[in-house]
Amino acid sequence: MTGFDLARLLAERGDERYDLHARHLNHQLPRMLHTIGFDKVYDRAEGAYFWDRDGRDYLDMLAGFGVMGLGRHHPVVRQALHDVLDAGLADLTRFDCQPLPGLLAEKLLGHAPHLDRVFFGNSGTEAVETALKFARYATGRPRIVYCTHAFHGLTTGSLSVNGEDGFRDGFAPLLPDTAIELGDLAALEREVRRGDVAGFVVEPIQGKGVHPTPPGFLRAAQELLHRHKALLIADEVQTGLGRTGDFFAYQHEEGVEPDLVCVAKALSGGYVPVGATLGKDWIFKKVYSSMDRVLVHSASFGANAQAMAAGLAVLTVMEDEETVAHARHTGDLLRSRLAALVDRYELLHDVRGRGLMIGIEFGRPKSLGLRSRWTMLQAARKGLFAQMVVVPLLQRHRILTQVSGDHLEVIKLIPPLIIGEREVDRFVEAFTAVMDDAHGGGGLMWDFGRTLVKQALQTH
Template sequence: MPIDINAIIAETRGKNFELYEEHINPVFVKVLRTLGFNRTWVRGEGAYLWDEAGTRYLDFLTNWGVFNFGRRHPAIRNALQQVMDSEFPGWVGFDAPPLAAVLARELVKRMPPGLDTVYFSNSGTEAIEAAIKFARGYTGRPSTAHLAKAFHGLTMGSLSLNGEASFRRGFEPMLPGSSEVKMGDLAGLEARLAKGDVAAFVFEPIQGKGVNIASDEYLLSAQELCRKYGTLMVCDEIQCGMGRTGRFLASQWIPDFRPDIVCLSKALSGGYIPVGATITRRAVYDSVYDSLHRAIVHASTFGMGNMAMAAALASLSVLDDEKLMDRAIVLGERFRKGIEAMVPRFEFLKGVRQRGLMIAIEFGQPESMSLRAAWAMVNKMDENLFAQAIVLPLLDDHHILTQVAGHAMPIVKILPPLNIDESDVDWFLAALEDVMIKLHKFPGPAWEVLKKLGNHALTAKKREARATA
């Protein structure tokens, strides 16, 4: 009997959290319920989601940057339908897939000079794993350097480059020789590279955790140091690439910047079929695949599938045809100006970090006595809590999905689809203003919700402490 996906969706509506809790991850379900994210979604289109009550939500989470082109983009769907209707075979194994070759050519066109060879995988973390192996193979060195607050994925090699200890806890030891340096600390970077064992310096030009933007001066100087000491520069564009900042790569805002390896994923998928890409110089690639016996020494069973390649090709076409990089610049400026105009009015609101449509809204300690007391109370309960005071009412009261930017960061991050319009920006700005007005009334309902969440967090911490004692 043929499977009926629509029937499965209908039968599990309202029961999905219980099923997920029973068979997959009960802790994550508890998090969703605590934060009020246990919604039943029934439809997605463009920048919007709808719940079972028919309420429309603005998706500024975009699954951490996957949906640069919104959901169910017709041009990408059409490309996938063509593949499904075609008799052309994929995953032959011993084959040179033509869609992969064309996609590689199109990606190379968009790269800095010298990056001419592509390896395809299935995700961002796999793209980073490939970069680590390529750098080791080319340099003959065992070690890596990465930035504090970095996030490059959660498989073992990528995890070793992670700047957040909570992700690494329980999985040590990491890859030997993995070293952390601070963004902007050129002396620290040089001291590490000077030891002569670092194969790769891996970095995000704009960090996903916190939206920390590396300065042109820092990255250009880091490039000089890497050249001096024979270390490859691996530029992680998995979240900040694919036009999000107004350039195809975020690093392309920097004149004369030439990384040795670039990693892409997330939005390259078009929001449909996972795909990762590691783009490098031919000499680096050939150092790994250096003989007939090693022609597939690093490979992926499900890499270069026709569906993934078609989705990525269509995504590149949409990015160009709809001039979405220009759109990201224009709308990003509208966000920035709107948020900056609020800063003088609201004590908690400290500023905005933004490039294109990669945006961090920063909060901090206020000046007035009563609000300082509220700030201290919340942070004493849980240093991760304050940003939820913005995320939760944006969701509950204004139907906008956003995210906390990282561990112990009073920062809310938004990653809107690149094809939103001005009314979506204004929807968000009006919502943020309303949330700020209510948050600056202490005591008040917003603070009661935070207190409740804080008590949940304290209970969880005590339970975790007992479990590890």
């Protein structure tokens, strides 16, 4: 048999997946997955579930770090990709104007009527890079202000405004930048008064730890920035497209109209890499100020037909299925059910977030027995208890979640926006069982804690 046969290739070599990664890709990934028992073999996926080869279902509360907003393999998005491939379009000629990018830009801008133009790239970090470049060029200033604990991507520009040292270490020098605490308006004012700030980039809800901006902060920051001729950049890569119960998270606060908005992740339904930077007309016209500058900022695969078709299909599905309202309703239900457990479990300290972006924070217990175990974990490495919760959720209850950041005792839930009451019930029941086990001194869970402590001490 000649030619490429994908089904045959996967049948013959699919079982080598972990060995192939260990040999040819990031060798620490399979090692980490094996250590925590996450080295599963998933055969197929649909909606908010995947299945292993024994036919057991797993509830996905991670959505591929947020890209699977509509769940996996939504039939409308899938069909759109088949259709665009079958159309045989003259894609990426680079010297014409195809209709799909214009149509997707038009549809996106309909959700941010104060903005006028869109640049399409291939990822969230590219969307942020675009915003940083445009802000610096449009204002003629070099410096960007960002927040501690922020995450805006891992390429050099976006890394410069990344608030976690673990990501930045060893990659300096980076762009001129200044970090402030989220919500510290006085610190922001001190920086912009120096006259060299191009913009302030902020997540309306920080992904690391799931921390919403304080009420009124975005509006006040916007007024302050504009008074000093600087720009407000909203990073909606994770919070956008309905995740928080509004189309964009900045829309929860009245009167907030960012100058630049970064979008990615869920825009293509998880099928095709895509990113978008929405902005005001005058900013784009400054960057693209003449025909000589028509390609001054561009991307080889930007605005490709598959990404644009997927994006159009995703936005259409969201309108037809009222996804944003559904995410708001389901998120309120899940958050209230979890918040009701805070008084019941001394290790559970807080439940916060908006829509289907929820943070569950653990903290130091009061009772002596639990406190000694907690102290043991904290001495080895902060964040181990949250990992101890994530593991049994997968191992015993077949629910995939994540710890919300390095050294954080927070679990983040960012499930597909299509989950409903059945999935809420399943998660809350499983989480309650894990909490009962932890507070009852459940041997298996704390035994695993000791394993994590050993691993943490070996990596120091």
